[in-house]
Amino acid sequence: MDATVTAADGWEPILAAALLGAERAPTAPPGPLADLITEPDPGAALLARLAAGGLNHLAGLDLAPDAMAPLAPREPAGRDCPPAAAMRLYGLLGGGHAARERLGEWFDLAAAARMRPPAWLHQALMLQGRSLPEAARAVVGPELAWLAGACGEAPEDESDEAPDDWTAGSLAERRAAFAAFRARDPDGARAALEPVFRKEKAEMREALVGALATGLSPADEPFLEACLDDRAGGVREAAQRLLPHLPGSLYASRMAMRAATALVIETKTRLLRSATHDLVVTLPEDSPTLARDGVTPNQWEQRGGGIRAGLLRDILARTPLRAFASHPPRLWLELALRGEWSEPILTGLFETIARERDPDWTRAAIDLLAEACEGKVAGVRRTNELIGRWVRAVDLLPDAEWEAAVTELIRARKIEVVLAMLGSGPEAFSEGFSAALVDWLAFVTRGSDDLRRDLAKPWVIGRLGERLWPSDDVAASAAALAARLPEQEGDRLRPQVTALSETLDLRVAMRREFETPTEETARG
Structure with a gap:
């Protein structure tokens, strides 16, 4: 033991008393510990000095050499918010579920005003650090991290950060780390995954393929195509979910060929009469190649025409809109709306329109459905399902255009439609x-x-x-x-x-x- 330390904390006189006897022990050195010893009996005084000295020693046992070094000064994160706003935050932190939902809005307002909660709220914020909304990080995150460090605690958000090493940890940790890797370097992440992919367990392979949604690009196509032949069904399904988002891929081309076989517009031109168009529908048959691309029959399929109609719907939902470039979007949609197989065809096409957000197809769908709901499309009657499709089509518009469309409906007193529209939108x-x-x-x-x-x-x-x-x-x-x-x-x-x-x-x-x-x- 360091002699300077033992002399300073009074341990040497206590040791001498233990060796020589309580009666011949030297007097206690002056200091705060000596003032605590009030026992008149020498033996009791020795034990009291021993206990006090031991506590004094243990109090500093785990202190690092720099434990008493001052922390770096905390940089202010902005002006304190007004007292009324601070009291509002205090009430929200102690409120129920509904009040806590308002916390995100409070921190959004604080960020916009470049203000922060006052210091007296920091303890309450630290106690609820894990349940604070994401918006709180930008406003008070650095201050709470500084305060946690001052208290010798790890900041609350450290455990939430994705680990850097995507090759180790739990399934969720590895997927998060790989997604972060993809966000930084999409090609590098895929290149790192390919050599070790087959060695992973099926559940992990599925999770890592799903993480390729981050930064997905045509460069991922060869790897995803190979995943279509993976022995694990979950891996195949993960690849089948991603490939439709690559409209220039071989997968998309296969779907386009199937759609071209299933849907054909026949045009008839007669002398002195305008041309007429008919949509000829050939329902697809189940096949191993179709199943490889994720289109399989649902034996319970009843609505909209049965099993083969369900296959048509799923094919169209995966077919890029460029496959229908031979005719205007309005013609495809109108012929489908009037035809026998309108439900599977429109459902599939609308899924692709929602994925690609093509403005021409979106506008054509909105205009056609608006006219159909007003009784202006021959052979089509207004139904709740038709209004629902119109609502979903309008919901694809940017916020300002959605508001403009609904404003026109308000002016036209289309009350039933406006009521339906308010279930979606910005x-x-x-x-x-x-x-x-x-x-x-x-x-x-x-x-x-x-x-x-x-x-x-x-x-x-x-x-x-x-x-x-x-x-x-x-x-x-x-x-x-x-x-x-x-x-x-x-x-x-x-x-x-x-x-x-x-x-x-x-x-x-x-x-x-x-x-x-x-x-x-x-x-x-």
Whole structure:
């Protein structure tokens, strides 16, 4: 033991007392430990000194040489938020599930204002570090990491980081690490995987193939084609899910050839008459090559024409839209809509349209379905399924175009269709669209009881409070609408509109709490 340490902590006098006897022990050196010894009996005093010295020794036993070195100063992450915003955060941290859902919005507002929670909230934030929303990392993450280091703890997010070595660890850890590798270097990750791929277990092979979705490119095609012959079904299915996203691949070409065999447009031209078009459909047969590409019969297939119609649907869902370049998108869609096999053909085509997001096909589908729902397409009657397809087609538009399309429906008083459209669309509406939508809600509430019941369906108003623009004007309009609705027993509409108004009021208040008063206001 280091003599300087033992002399400093009083251990040598205690040792001497133990050897010479308590009566002949030297007096205790001055210091905080000596002041604690009050026993008059020499033996009891020796034991007390021994206990105090032992505790003093153990207290510093695990300290590293630099344990008492000061930490690097913490750089401020921005201005403290106003007290009202801080109190709001404190309430959200201690609230229930609904309050915790609002945390993400609070941190988004803090990031936009370049503000941070005050220091007195850091302990509460640290205690709930793992359950904080992702938006909190940018606002308070560095400060919580600094505080954790000051307390000798590992930062909460260290364990969430994907390990660098994708060849070791659990299945989830390796998949995450490989996905991160793909994000950094797509070709390098695939090249590293190929030599060792066959040595992995089936479950791991499936997970690693699925991770190729990150950074997927035509360069991955040869590897994915080889995976179609893997002995594990999960690996084959993982490759079959990715290959349709490569429209220039051999896989896509095989599907295009099958689609060309199954669907043919025959054009007949007559003298002094316009040409007529017919869609000739040849349902495909099951085959091993078709099964290799992931199209297999469903023995329980009943809806839309049976097993072979299901094969046609799945082929079209994997066929690139370039395979139909011989005719305009509108012609393909209209002939399919009018034909006997409309359900499997349109379902398959719509899946491909949604994947490729081709603007010409998207616009053709929207226009055709709008006309069909208005009774302007011969031989096609309006159904709920048809309206549902129209809703899904409009949902493929960018947010601004979706709002423009629904605004036109509002102006045209297409109430039933607007009700259906509100089940999809952007997560957040613009201010102008929000104002128009609240006015429309007021118009519908003045309508018939049937319209009010339709408006009270869960998907219509349920999430509008989260999606409407949180401005004072929009919130005031919603509050006025809620106040005007009569209270009726069993009426679900008034509670829903009231909840919408309360949510908007809360969101407006949160934004107001981040506003800092001007100098003149502060002086006043």
